[in-house]
Amino acid sequence: MKILVTGGLGFIGSHTVVALLEKGYDVCIIDNLSNSSIDVLEGIAKITQKIPQFFNFDLRNQEKVEAFFKEHHDLAGVIHFAASKAVGESVENPLLYYENNNNALVYMLKNISQLNQKNFIFSSSCTVYGEADTLPITEGAAIKKAESPYGNTKQIGEDIIRDTCNAVSDLKAISLRYFNPIGAHSSTEIGELPIGTPQNLVPYITQTAIGQRDELSIFGDDYPTEDGTCIRDYIHVVDLAEAHVVALERLLQSEKKASYEVFNLGTGKGSSVKEVVSAFEKVSGQELNHTIAPRRPGDVVAAYADTEKAQDVLGWQTKLTLEDALESAWKWQLKLKEADA
Ligand code: UFG
Numbered sequence: 605m606k607i608l609v610t611g612g613l614g615f616i617g618s619h620t621v622v623a624l625l626e627k628g629y630d631v632c633i634i635d636n637l638s639n640s641s642i643d644v645l646e647g648i649a650k651i652t653q654k655i656p657q658f659f660n661f662d663l664r665n666q667e668k669v670e671a672f673f674k675e676h677h678d679l680a681g682v683i684h685f686a687a688s689k690a691v692g693e694s695v696e697n698p699l700l701y702y703e704n705n706n707n708a709l710v711y712m713l714k715n716i717s718q719l720n721q722k723n724f725i726f727s728s729s730c731t732v733y734g735e736a737d738t739l740p741i742t743e744g745a746a747i748k749k750a751e752s753p754y755g756n757t758k759q760i761g762e763d764i765i766r767d768t769c770n771a772v773s774d775l776k777a778i779s780l781r782y783f784n785p786i787g788a789h790s791s792t793e794i795g796e797l798p799i800g801t802p803q804n805l806v807p808y809i810t811q812t813a814i815g816q817r818d819e820l821s822i823f824g825d826d827y828p829t830e831d832g833t834c835i836r837d838y839i840h841v842v843d844l845a846e847a848h849v850v851a852l853e854r855l856l857q858s859e860k861k862a863s864y865e866v867f868n869l870g871t872g873k874g875s876s877v878k879e880v881v882s883a884f885e886k887v888s889g890q891e892l893n894h895t896i897a898p899r900r901p902g903d904v905v906a907a908y909a910d911t912e913k914a915q916d917v918l919g920w921q922t923k924l925t926l927e928d929a930l931e932s933a934w935k936w937q938l939k940l941k942e943a944d945a
Contacts, residue, residue, distance in 0.1 A: 606630040606678060607852065610663060610712070611685030612656070613640035615796045616727065616785055618648060619845035620683060622794065625652040627849055632657035632679075634672065635686065639799060647793035663708035673715035681723035681852050684712055687757070690803055691902065694754035705757035706764065713768045716775065723855035724777040725848060726765055730837070730868070730907055731755040732781060739874070740910035743781070743866050751902045762866065769864040776863050778851045783837035783870030783909050785844050787929030788936035795936030796841075805880060806838070806930065810937035813890045820892060822877050824899035829906060833877035837870035837908035840924035840932070844869055850920045870909025871922045880926070887931040 607624055611617040612633030618640075624631050625648070633645075633656050649655045661668045663686055687705045688694065694701040709726075716722050732755065733741050734748030750756035765777045786806040788795030801817075802808045811817045825832035847869050875883070885892055915921050 605680040606632060608632055608634065608676065608679050608682045609685065610634045610682070611687065613637065613642070613644040614685055616841055616844060617685040618644045618794045619789060619841045620848045621648055621656055622651050622789065623845040623849045625654045625656065632659065632676070634659045634661060634663065636660060636662040641797060644794055650793045651789060651791050663711060664703055666711045669711040670715055673718045677718050677720055679719050680721050681725070681855060682712065682716060683725040683848055683852065684709065685727045687727065689754065691752045691754050692803060694752050698753035701753045701757050706760050709761050709764055713764065717772065722772065722775040723852065724765065724775065725851055725855070726761060726777065726779045728762055728779040728781045728866070729755070729758045730781050730783045730870070730909065732759050732762065733907065735904040736907060739906055740872060740908050741868065742910040743868055743913050766864050776855045778855060779866045780847065780851060781866060781868050782844060783839050783868070783907065785841045786838050787840040787842065787932040789842060790932060792935050792939040795933070805877060806933050809881065809884050809892060810933050813884070813888060813892055813934065814937050814941055818893060820881070820894040821897035822894055823897055823903060825896045827905050829876055831876050831878045834903055835874040835876050835906035835908065837872065837874055838880065838926055838929060839870050839922060840929040843922040843924050847914070847918070847920050850918050854918060867914045867918060868909040868911065869914060870911060872909055872911040874906060874908035875926055880930070883926055884930045884934070887927050888934045
């Protein structure tokens with residue numbers, strides 16, 4: 605069975621491609637390399653001994669999308685990762701985000717009607733919940749007004765898919781709302797490759813520990829949490845990748861009753877920024893230079909997943925810990941340094 609993975613050379617995409625290949629699926633990837641590297645293909649091949657088909661084009665090109673689907677009507681499913689994901693950049697360049705994240709999604713869904721099997725999985729985010737009223741966050745929690753154009757593209761994306769499922773009777777789709785994906789594959793062949801200065805906590809930590817950054821700024825220690833720093837649900841990217849295979853199989857086996865479903869993907873455990881720093885110091889044996897800085901605009905105080913629906917309905921739960929994820933992220937950073945030397 606052949607599965608299309610858009611953005612398959614990106615951070616979560618590449619780990620999902622590995623999980624699919626290891627399960628015996630054929631994979632083809634569309635990626636425009638805007639935030640990824642062609643070397644990732646080699647990493648995937650080293651881990652799996654398989655080379656997925658690769659197509660380098662931009663999904664904003666409607667003609668190319670149409671031509672691709674015309675040639676590949678035998679696809680059994682589509683996992684759509686390709687999107688822009690930097691919150692700050694989305695504030696500066698909102699149209700890039702609406703075009704890249706929403707126009708491309710529309711072109712994908714328009715053309716999915718050409719497929720014999722219309723199974724679609726969408727990368728969504730816990731950002732759709734904003735500052736949730738109650739914790740842990742269930743899938744039924746209110747969708748708050750988005751804090752950024754990026755967040756809005758995820759909300760709109762979910763709406764586009766829901767509406768399309770209502771209109772196209774044989775389209776089945778699942779949106780997966782990720783909490784905070786971190787870590788790397790245990791082989792250290794693939795991992796996160798942030799371009800420029802990392803905006804996310806864990807790559808900033810590992811780059812600081814390796815000496816690429818002077819110190820980590822902890823954004824605010826006066827939040828109403830036990831140690832004053834924000835709380836997030838950090839999920840190992842390998843667990844997250846596995847969840848995509850499980851969700852795909854749910855669609856393929858047509859077990860699901862509704863044509864559109866959403867699931868939270870998290871560990872269910874919240875960790876503060878200070879806890880992440882301590883856990884990193886423990887697993888890496890490195891003391892991390894850090895300082896307390898002002899709050900970062902747009903940050904919510906706390907977000908962690910209610911994992912019951914994913915457990916009950918998908919039969920999926922995380923297996924790896926925060927420490928496992930931080931250790932793998934550190935090993936990946938060491939490998940990148942070695943490759944650079
Ligand atoms: N943090 C720091 N210092 C840093 C980087 C982050 O203290 O240098 C803190 C943040 O303030 C936050 C926590 O670490 O409290 C996690 O921050 P990340 O940037 O790693 O992740 P976010 O929780 O901000 O990201 C999540 C989702 C994104 C989504 C975003 C929207 O993973 O997909 O929420 O706010 F875009």
